[in-house]
Amino acid sequence: MTRTPETPLPSPKERRRLREAQSLSQTDVAAAVGVTRATVRSWENGRTTPRGTTRDAYARLLTGAEEVTPRQETPAPALVGAATGPVRTSPDRAEPTPEPPSETPPAPELAPQPEPALGRDPALGPKPELGPDAELEPLSPSLTPDQAFDALYAFCAPALVRQTYLLTGRRELARESVERAFQLAWHRWPEVAMDRDPAGWVRATAYEFALSPWHRLRPRHRNPEPPPAAPADRALLDVLLQLPPVYRRTLLLYDGVGLNLPETAAETEASTPAAANRLLHAREAVATRLPELAEPKELHRRLAEVASAERLRAAKPTTVRWGGEQRARHWTRAAIAFTVVLIGATTLTLRTAPDHYEPPLAPGATVHGVPPRVAPGPLSAEELALRAKLKGEMVSGPERLVPKAG
Template sequence: MTQSHAIPLPPPEERRRLREAGALTQAQVAARVGVTRETVCAWESGRTTPRGRRREAYVRLLDSLAEKAEKAEKAVLQDPSAEPAVTGHQGAADGAVPAAGPGGEDPEPSHEPPPERPLTPAQAFDALYAFCAPALVRQTYLLTGRRELARESVERAFQLAWQRWPEVARDRDPASWVRAAAYDCALSPWHRFRPRYRHPEPPPSEASDRALMAVLLTLPPPQRRALLLFDGVGLGLPETAAETEASTPATANRLLHARAAVAAHLPALSDPAELHDRLAELASTERLRAAKPTDVRDGSERRARFWTRAAIAFTVALIGTTALTLRTAPTRYEPPVPPGATVLGVPPRVAPGPLSEAEVKLRAKLRSEAHNGPQRLAPQPG
């Protein structure tokens, strides 16, 4: 591993220039090196750096492309007539005359191609979805072990991206924005309360795949996410820390613990390069398909309309409740009823039962005064 990392690599801009000079696409380079197209894109943008055997294969490919480019340049210098044809506007600028066509006829005049029209928001979204969604569904499956939840999380992430498309379109890495949203949705703890996700899904058919998936699901979600981003997707340690919203030392610690746990259960995967290959194989064995981009955009718009109408209905209900309260509330101050005062001389009420001697005397006194009260003064004529 130390020797492979010591192999020098050209700068990211030179990597892309050599690939374009060799007339290769990112998919073709990925097929030759044995990685995904997203990994090659990350290598050419400088976000990640290849490691291990992938680095050696990538360096050999770049060296072969550089040799071919040098041979082509030498051939052009030795035989100027072998210079490749130029476009119409380049030939006019250099004063070159296009060669005659077959049979000596003059070729048709080449016109400058019209300027490319900028993509509409829907077209740009569909391009991002077609580029990221298939691989993101497989990555989310490794993160959760549930196929339906993986598709649902990716669809929800792209719905959020479409709702916030002005922000996502200006982001320096829209794919990373959508991936972080999908991972957050997939690892939400609220899924455990949903009836459809209370029971586990059928495991993979291969025994090795089942063992690796079982080990991944035993890891804590932060460690599982860091392992998938670093060893599965191929991000660097700073990019993994930024996407998981953690510090670089904390992310490195999570990655080391996750690798140690995987190596303890599966010693054959102690090499990070082997672990990367096995993660890619496990993700590719599941035939997971993402929804169509038009369905995702339509679902996002329906969801936005629903919540907008719900917010409007709640606001109207709140305004109506406030108006009703103002209409029925009193307009003047009404003092509260004062509490009752104790009347002296009246015995408290007691429970049924025999009377005491004092109560018997009091009852006799009250009865006697009711019939034989004091004499009343009556007016007499004068």
């Protein structure tokens, strides 16, 4: 049997260009082909490739042989995800649906997830209105690195501090985690700027630092901070902090930030079924303690209220950049000083260490048969006679030898 050749497809980068040239979003392509938006994103990133009839339909859509009308959707309110990167949900977002056999296996069914609504601080200006398919606009090539970093910081930091507070329950740790994440991003800016999701890169770094177990050894983090003033906020935050860190992070990413299940699994470094099970267990634990939050919509609303009740201010981007540069200088100087000390110690060792083999001295041993030395005592009769004889003989006689003066 002769195998039918597969329909040729352009490169992943060209696929995205062709889609954007037709003014189509990833959601439009997903609806036309019959897959999820995450699958279309995976095709455009080169991680997977469509097969069979799905491949043929995708190829026809890219070449323009099949027309698709872009959907006009009402913009969603300002989101947590809007302040931290691309919003990857739709108003009627349901859990992942089964895909073709060549794609990721289907995940367990979950209840529909509402749109995130954790907004930015009102004092920071108007909130960005982003629709369900909105994404972070690519930074203009004409921007300097400083300007690009400041734009990313202003876009992500305010809401990211609120998310980290829900993750840790500590205000100072939340601010410090976000600042450290952006300082690391500035230190590795070429890598972050070229990343397909810079906001996600910073968010993952901030979460990792905030959940580090080493914080419990720091003196100022041994005592808990004052809880929220409202009793309902205290109860919800207490329930969140009693969850295992990975469950808490999964719940926040899915029900707070608005990531879909595959993206939540990828950011938490877990499989999609594992992320779904963690989410279900976290929701069940919250509903057990707070039955009124059994509905995902109500849980999402309460998360937004708890985060918005705290006045959490992020530092200025110039301060963060300056702090990152100072930290980099400090560690560079420390590394240079350590290297100099190591080289000096090595040189001293080479100069003072022996350059040839010296056999060790054998340990002492007891010699038997030698009479012990005793102190001199009175002379015997024989010794007295011998001394008298020696004294009575001639000085120059043959019996004695006396050295002559030169």
